[in-house]
Amino acid sequence: DSGVTQTPKHLITATGQRVTLRCSPRSGDLSVYWYQQSLDQGLQFLIQYYNGEERAKGNILERFSAQQFPDLHSELNLSSLELGDSALYFCASSVGLAEGSPLHFGNGTRLTVT
Amino acid sequence: GQNIDQPTEMTATEGAIVQINCTYQTSGFNGLFWYQQHAGEAPTFLSYNVLDGLEEKGRFSSFLSRSKGYSYLLLKELQMKDSASYLCAVLTDKLIFGTGTRLQVFP
Numbered sequence: 001d002s003g004v005t006q007t008p009k010h011l012i013t014a015t016g017q018r019v020t021l022r023c024s025p026r027s028g029d030l031s032v033y034w035y036q037q038s039l040d041q042g043l044q045f046l047i048q049y050y051n052g053e054e055r056a057k058g059n060i061l062e063r064f065s066a067q068q069f070p071d072l073h074s075e076l077n078l079s080s081l082e083l084g085d086s087a088l089y090f091c092a093s094s095v096g097l098a099e100g101s102p103l104h105f106g107n108g109t110r111l112t113v114t
Numbered sequence: 115g116q117n118i119d120q121p122t123e124m125t126a127t128e129g130a131i132v133q134i135n136c137t138y139q140t141s142g143f144n145g146l147f148w149y150q151q152h153a154g155e156a157p158t159f160l161s162y163n164v165l166d167g168l169e170e171k172g173r174f175s176s177f178l179s180r181s182k183g184y185s186y187l188l189l190k191e192l193q194m195k196d197s198a199s200y201l202c203a204v205l206t207d208k209l210i211f212g213t214g215t216r217l218q219v220f221p
Binding site: 035043045100104 | 145147154155156157158159162164201203207208209210211212213214
């Protein structure tokens with residue numbers, strides 16, 4: 001158990017809808033990261049937050065947004081969903097920005113868009 | 115641009131040694147990580163290299179050459195449970211993952 005909690009585990013929704021994925025980082029971790037993993041593809045970096053502030057952005061679509069709250073949990077919002085958004089969405093956390101601080105991943109939310 | 119290359123698939127026999135290579139071309143370098151991921155599960159941290167050389171941790175070792183943009187993960191005394199994907203990831207201003215190497219270990 002990595003200590004990173006993601007909810008829900010599974011989500012099935014229709015095209016055009018909006019969903020919110022939630023992540024609670026490990027106790028003491030200030031950084032939260034979101035990754036998307038489509039079938040047979042690598043982990044695609046979406047966005048990183050550190051102590052409530054956005055720190056780095058990847059190829060995150062404009063339909064997607066995220067935030068980190070004062071209690072350090074994070075939410076990833078996906079709107080106007082398309083079939084291609086079906087994927088496993090991972091949240092990870094780390095102690096901070098220090099080099100070598102490994103990311104610890106949650107078990108992911110499997111999103112299916114029908 | 116950012117480019118991280120790994121072989122797509124590898125096979126090996128239980129008890130053997132396997133080396134998984136990773137080459138990278140990135141803008142910036144602050145270290146290289148290796149992760150293990152079983153199908154449908156979360157990636158788990160294996161190793162971190164920031165300086166050139168070999169880091170050993172039990173049956174797993176990882177090597178880095180910054181001048182060559184090259185790393186490898188060495189797995190010794192392979193076990194069936196080592197069948198998984200192995201992900202190479204480079205830390206720039208963000209952690210960028212390669213597409214992973216799927217390793218199958220046969221009895």
